[in-house]
Amino acid sequence: MTPRKKKQTKAPRDSRRAPLPRIAIECVTPELDAGRFPVKRVVGDDFRVSADIFKDGHDLITARIRYRAMSETEWRYAPLAYDFNTDRWSGGFPLDQIGRWSYTVEAWTDSFRTWRSEVDKKLGAGQDVSSELVEGALHLEAAARRVKFGDARTALRKTATHLRDVDVHYSERAAAALAPATLALAEEHFRPRDLTSYHRELAVQVDREAARFAAWYEMFPRSCGVDGCHGTFADASESLPRLAELGFDVIYLPPIHPIGTTNRKGRNNALNADADDPGSPWAIGSAFGGHDAVDPRLGSIDDFDDFVARARILGMEIALDYALQCSPDHPWLRQHPDWFFVRPDGTLKYAENPPKKYQDIYPLNFWCDDRENLWAACRDIVLFWIGHGVTTFRVDNPHTKPFAFWEWMIADVQQRYPDAIFLAEAFTRPKRMKHLAKLGFTQSYTHFTWKNTTWELRTFMEEYASEETLEYYRGNLFANTPDILHEYLVRGGRSAFRARLLLAATLSPIYGIYSGFELCENVPVREGSEEYLDSEKYQIRARQCDSAENINADIAALNTIRRENRSLQLYDNLAFGASDNDQILLFAKHSPGNDILVVVNVDPHNTQESTVYVPLESFGIGNDEYYRVHDLLTGAHFTWRGSANYVRLDPRIQPGHLFRVER
């Protein structure tokens, strides 16, 4: 064998800056992608941290969490407790403010406690511990030197002197050494010689409660006008009391900015608009301004401020659309043509997804030479609207803009305004959707609208219920959107709307509907299309909010029940149960003192019955135990026993049960 290198390297250096690890600290949880991204929590959560911690030999270890909020300069500490069975250390601390927090784990050899334990064992075996007592005295004297004066110093020195007193029998001296008071003093003034930190500092983003629990309602303010006229913010304000009564928390508006006229789309996405067509709000920008202006037909910025204030008085907040694209008439095309894509002939490029063309929209070139100013300008749009009382943004198509932009922009905004919430509207492949959530999006749209069978619903929800995904992905279950009218609603009618509402409002603590859902609007532009006929994206839609078909009572009831039941406000507590009938879905949501059980008939046409199997382990109910289930929607009570129980649901009467389990 020929050696590769002959150089006699020295043993590795050990320094305060880069210490050799004395103690192994592994498998710290939570930790997302090796600390590359923060995990997410909401304020008030108890933050649980665990780790595998061990070292060579037989010494005893002590370990703790080191943590602080972004706003704090001093570290705080929380103890970690050792579980012998799993060889794991666990602890926690309360997240008492919003914003970014740092945390890590550290451990050290507890040499006084190790010494004490060994002396104890030797005494038990009848061994002479005189030499050990002198070592103990050295420990105590070192501790005493750390206490500059006072009773503790006196007590430590006194005990040390006693331990050295050869005139006293070692067993008597040992009793003093092993006294709990000695341990307490020694521990209090102990300085670890091998304090070892986990090699990464981790982060948790702590959001306000609404990041995890909110009912959303999407509305076009321009449809709120009287007699089919273009509505204003003042008109839209008139709708707010009704929405507050229905129990919504967030009113989300599609873009409210001036709309381009060049290549404006007409009714039902016609290539040419008529003179009175209002155009798509997503074709942002005109002579009246761009992303920081309001469409003059909606009113002035002051009118908008009034609208936001009115919502706040009613306990709601306004969310805006953040769509980073421009109509051909957006001021940026003239001011910053270099922020766009340029053809060889010097003209700017409209949006395309070959062979489709979107001539009313121009995409931004996020990697242009003037990138830094462009990104700052995009960020400043958010800051501008935060200045007008908006802290929730529904982000349009984030998967077509650079990941690096989102990671920077969201962190930059949240560092200034930690209550800012960003909802990612990315309907794309799951790994990209998850990555956007990791990058910082507070919430994300999901594929919920396309999951209508029990198998689809369960598989879909369970994909997002893995321990890792729960750390960063919060799915906002919209039951419809201006772009998605699912065939299930088209064919199923009112019963389908009721079932989907019940599912959205209970499967996730964050859900939403888009105007018209409460009226069961379900006419597609053509057979098989997910677009609405006479889509509100291209025209004004006056509505009768109390039409016969409405499901307002369901909405109001569900939103009330959600507010009254903690289990429906949490994201990580979903557990499915089995059912003998594949038209019936059963799931449980548990939190201390609040056990919820939801049973839904997903067949909007026929009565379905089944034996269902309650996941009793979620509730801690025994297999033979009786318990009462109380339907919070109808007031009905049933007595159930064990896991297997019978249900029968007629969709014309009720789409499902929303039970509270009572004992």
Next chain:
Amino acid sequence: MTPRKKKQTKAPRDSRRAPLPRIAIECVTPELDAGRFPVKRVVGDDFRVSADIFKDGHDLITARIRYRAMSETEWRYAPLAYDFNTDRWSGGFPLDQIGRWSYTVEAWTDSFRTWRSEVDKKLGAGQDVSSELVEGALHLEAAARRVKFGDARTALRKTATHLRDVDVHYSERAAAALAPATLALAEEHFRPRDLTSYHRELAVQVDREAARFAAWYEMFPRSCGVDGCHGTFADASESLPRLAELGFDVIYLPPIHPIGTTNRKGRNNALNADADDPGSPWAIGSAFGGHDAVDPRLGSIDDFDDFVARARILGMEIALDYALQCSPDHPWLRQHPDWFFVRPDGTLKYAENPPKKYQDIYPLNFWCDDRENLWAACRDIVLFWIGHGVTTFRVDNPHTKPFAFWEWMIADVQQRYPDAIFLAEAFTRPKRMKHLAKLGFTQSYTHFTWKNTTWELRTFMEEYASEETLEYYRGNLFANTPDILHEYLVRGGRSAFRARLLLAATLSPIYGIYSGFELCENVPVREGSEEYLDSEKYQIRARQCDSAENINADIAALNTIRRENRSLQLYDNLAFGASDNDQILLFAKHSPGNDILVVVNVDPHNTQESTVYVPLESFGIGNDEYYRVHDLLTGAHFTWRGSANYVRLDPRIQPGHLFRVER
């Protein structure tokens, strides 16, 4: 809301050194603890690498593995192929030399291929692509600038000119643009503008074949003397041909160094030794020297060299014990008293695990002030023996020495001698054992000796068969050791020895026995003890290697079968099957073209019969298919069908079947 910070931060900088990530590269496998530790392979393996790779928008991506062996200065590249169904990229490269390798993943936007795909789609939709063709010309002209001269440059420029020729109809020019030859040329001379590397470089430790496949035999050379006299290396040499015939690959010797006389242990661990007691070889060091000396009663260092050479001629290698501890007479106690633990009275401390005392052994203080010299001296012991032809070390009790020492020492030695192999003898809690393997130990002892029921065996093997653990942990299944004579062997006698041998030799490609196992020695020092009576640790044990009880035929057959069947040489191919009788264990080992099926009766006393269920998916055999199983131990053939088949095993005749599946 009050903003936390008002400073208008700029958009993030983007530089060649710290580029903003353009492309997401996630979930790279294999990767151990976020790249903190290398994964392990053996030379000749095809190294498979996978990753999730994606970016915003619709651009096409190309990705590759970047890798090199430690000895190489230039990077090599291997392509990654995209699987649309799993959204995952995979590729591989051959590991053609031993040592440490680096690898990572990189990706870039393939802008020419993206352009080409869009032109193709637009043409398909009948769109005019004149403007796109000019963009294509720009792509080709940029590529041409990268080719300083020659045919490629001419061809690229010619095609570019053609693409710009407005006198030719765009569809004709597009045909030239889309030609495969144009794509090939453009790709060859393409320079990515957004080459993005995964943010970690990962490592794989490539060992020689014997790291994963070897049969070990532990022997005390001092027991090889004639007529019960103290044996020498020359005497031990006489045993080597027999061991080579039995098919062993590694002959492991307990420490061969001078043995201390102070507090020397006598027969059966007596506190006081008689004058002629040889002492425990683990009490290392005397006036004759320390860890780099040989016990003069075994011979000289030249005799040792001869012994190593003799083994090599027979196709075997010698492994030494690496036990970092000293007898009271070791030269280091005088030369370097500061390398040991010191009592308050200035005397050095012997080893203790309170209340147990080990007065014949002094532990080293690895964190002493002279740590760097101590660690280097410990490392130099290994280098010394490598200089004498030993490249395999069985490391005694590594879990009582610092983790940081092992990580440094093993890497340092393997950087010089990449064929060095270290076996960790740590019988401790699983997380510590796994951590030592992560730190660099090539192989590890396991709790195999204590796993004797089918349930224990399966649970135990499956704990080490997780995808992550297989990346770094190689269990060397010793059937006995000088410290471990399990009750199963004591009570089960010869049939138990045969069953355990069959299990050890087939469950793992690395296994071992300690002398006497082949003679079914099973008398404990006292009822219930795992220590041997008249343990060879404290006295010489002359043996009759062909005594009536011997199981030499089993050993020779198994080692031959192992060499002839690739499946028994691999570590990550174990799959258990069910059995109706819990005394019968069934498992499969598969590799291309070599399907092995092992059935073992773990009841050494009674004939057992059962229906067993072959894991057919391991072999790709259909559920109704007939196949032949050929018992390589007995030569018997059976025709089996599907998964469920019948077996009957009389332990007095054979402990189990070792089938090759033939079709």
